[in-house]
Amino acid sequence: MRAEQISIFLENKSGRLAEVTRILSENKINIRALSVADTSDFGVLRLIVDDNERASRALKESGFTVGKTNVVAVEVPDQPGGLYNILTILQNGNVNVEYMYAFVQQSGSNAVMIFRFDHTDDALKLLQDNGVTVIEGRRLYTL
Amino acid sequence: MIYDIEYETMPREALEAIQLRRLQTTLERAYATVPFYRKKFTEAGVMPGDIKSLKDLRHLPFTTKQDLRDNYPFGMFAVPMDTVVRIHASSGTTGQPTVVGYTARDVNTWATLMARSLAAGGATRGDIIHNAFGYGLFTGGLGVHYGAEKLGASVIPVSGGNTKRQITIMKDFGPTIITATPSYVLHLAEIASELGVDFKDLSFKFGIFGAEPWSENMREEIERKLHLKAVDIYGLSEVIGPGVSVECHEAQQGMHIAEDHFIAEIIDPESGEPLPYGETGELIFTSITKEAFPVLRYRTRDITAINPEPCICGRTLVRMNKVSGRTDDMLIIRGVNVFPSQIESVLMETEDVEPHYQLQVDRVDNLDKLTVMVEVGEHLFSDTVRPLQEIEKKITKNIKETIGVSAQVKLVEPKTIQRSEGKAVRVIDNRKL
Numbered sequence: 059m060r061a062e063q064i065s066i067f068l069e070n071k072s073g074r075l076a077e078v079t080r081i082l083s084e085n086k087i088n089i090r091a092l093s094v095a096d097t098s099d100f101g102v103l104r105l106i107v108d109d110n111e112r113a114s115r116a117l118k119e120s121g122f123t124v125g126k127t128n129v130v131a132v133e134v135p136d137q138p139g140g141l142y143n144i145l146t147i148l149q150n151g152n153v154n155v156e157y158m159y160a161f162v163q164q165s166g167s168n169a170v171m172i173f174r175f176d177h178t179d180d181a182l183k184l185l186q187d188n189g190v191t192v193i194e195g196r197r198l199y200t201l
Numbered sequence: 202m203i204y205d206i207e208y209e210t211m212p213r214e215a216l217e218a219i220q221l222r223r224l225q226t227t228l229e230r231a232y233a234t235v236p237f238y239r240k241k242f243t244e245a246g247v248m249p250g251d252i253k254s255l256k257d258l259r260h261l262p263f264t265t266k267q268d269l270r271d272n273y274p275f276g277m278f279a280v281p282m283d284t285v286v287r288i289h290a291s292s293g294t295t296g297q298p299t300v301v302g303y304t305a306r307d308v309n310t311w312a313t314l315m316a317r318s319l320a321a322g323g324a325t326r327g328d329i330i331h332n333a334f335g336y337g338l339f340t341g342g343l344g345v346h347y348g349a350e351k352l353g354a355s356v357i358p359v360s361g362g363n364t365k366r367q368i369t370i371m372k373d374f375g376p377t378i379i380t381a382t383p384s385y386v387l388h389l390a391e392i393a394s395e396l397g398v399d400f401k402d403l404s405f406k407f408g409i410f411g412a413e414p415w416s417e418n419m420r421e422e423i424e425r426k427l428h429l430k431a432v433d434i435y436g437l438s439e440v441i442g443p444g445v446s447v448e449c450h451e452a453q454q455g456m457h458i459a460e461d462h463f464i465a466e467i468i469d470p471e472s473g474e475p476l477p478y479g480e481t482g483e484l485i486f487t488s489i490t491k492e493a494f495p496v497l498r499y500r501t502r503d504i505t506a507i508n509p510e511p512c513i514c515g516r517t518l519v520r521m522n523k524v525s526g527r528t529d530d531m532l533i534i535r536g537v538n539v540f541p542s543q544i545e546s547v548l549m550e551t552e553d554v555e556p557h558y559q560l561q562v563d564r565v566d567n568l569d570k571l572t573v574m575v576e577v578g579e580h581l582f583s584d585t586v587r588p589l590q591e592i593e594k595k596i597t598k599n600i601k602e603t604i605g606v607s608a609q610v611k612l613v614e615p616k617t618i619q620r621s622e623g624k625a626v627r628v629i630d631n632r633k634l
Contacts, residue, residue: 065584
């Protein structure tokens with residue numbers, strides 16, 4: 059039930075993000091969601107793309123440091139309190155969210171959030187026990 | 202003022218006679234008491250008795266910093282420990298420093314050389330000396346201190362750091378002479394101006410600066426900002442510490458070498474052959490009066506030339522030019538000797554870090570700034586920021602602890618470090634000296 063995210067190390071200087079998107083574009087890879095965490099000298103770009111293997115190979119060939127991480131895509135009811143309910147479940151189950159970001163497409167009438175947990179297995183079990191819908195990676199990449 | 206008229210203005214012929222006699226005594230003693238030298242002489246097929254003139258010195262083998270390290274800590278001492286009264290050490294690669302010892306007579310010799318140096322730089326009995334060289338294992342602080350007392354000046358052992366307090370002391374105590382590294386003194390000037398203190402209103406007349414390379418441009422800047430006359434002082438702990446050579450304030454052109462205690466040679470660093478006066482090469486020293494730690498043909502790795510022309514100050518001692526470079530890759534960062542290999546071993550000892558790095562040295566607000574750029578490989582990389590920042594902090598801390606220098610660690614993308622002809626460029630020194 060996990061989804062895979064690729065992450066890329068970027069120096070904080072102009073043109074680096076553009077370079078990543080150029081490589082993905084030339085390889086006809088579609089970006090499905092992204093987030094950037096940054097400090098004063100470097101950033102970490104996280105991407106959900108439609109072809110992880112091809113994307114990470116292309117980026118590595120161009121000299122980037124690329125990592126893969128398991129994340130969880132969760133359906134969040136698109137209404138007030140939707141995200142709050144899910145975070146409450148996680149908090150009660152003592153699972154920490156390292157970071158999260160929104161997916162562009164909806165799944166039916168629900169929003170989709172990408173979560174990176176400190177303990178992914180515990181989180182998955184907790185969400186499923188509480189009837190939260192988790193989207194499988196294969197479906198996520200083509201939403 | 203010339204502190205030691207007899208020796209500092211001695212006719213060359215008389216000086217050379219003294220040098221030869223002292224050299225022969227030193228060689229006999231080193232051969233008899235230091236197993237390292239005995240072995241080296243035997244391997245080279247020379248005996249102390251073979252050295253019949255100063256020219257014969259070229260037949261003796263060299264001593265290198267590696268030899269000193271191999272004999273860590275006290276293997277090069279030529280006297281029993283119960284006659285050693287002082288120990289100093291300089292930083293070295295992989296955390297192993299070079300250790301030097303002094304007998305009471307050596308400490309006295311050194312104090313005399315420093316008294317001469319301070320006098321050459323303009324100090325006299327009645328002066329108050331603000332000594333901002335660091336006190337400790339480093340020879341700068343204590344070297345100046347003993348010399349100042351010997352000269353009969355009043356010394357303020359303020360040491361390095363705590364710049365604001367230093368400025369208060371300068372205002373309140375009215376020192377007339379300052380001793381420091383040139384980069385620290387410019388930093389001091391900067392802070393003083395921020396605090397609204399003008400050196401014009403202070404009492405300084407002369408400054409004696411050294412322990413790191415500095416340029417004529419820096420001299421002009423220091424003289425302009427501090428309203429004093431600045432001279433260069435040279436030394437290294439392996440030879441004795443500061444006071445091996447010093448500029449006179451009259452000429453401010455080259456440092457007079459204390460030739461009655463050290464014989465200087467310039468060699469071609471490749472072939473090892475001695476070069477004549479005036480030619481640029483590696484500076485070599487042989488100590489001829491030291492008891493505890495004699496050094497024979499020690500390779501300083503410093504590049505300079507020797508000028509035998511008579512000087513307007515009246516000293517007959519030859520002068521060496523400002524050091525223009527090194528034959529190895531040693532960097533001097535705020536007076537601390539740093540070898541790229543030391544940084545490399547710190548990186549190798551840090552988990553997940555690969556030794557792909559580059560050192561960048563800049564001078565920011567007149568202080569040396571060392572940036573260590575480390576490439577982020579797959580082992581080091583993480584999709585969250587915190588572990589990466591922690592690695593930066595850990596490397597900074599390890600460098601500070603093992604080498605004693607503050608560095609800024611910057612993570613960079615792989616292969617951003619310039620490679621020339623397949624070989625990584627390890628050091629970019631942007632300091633304009």
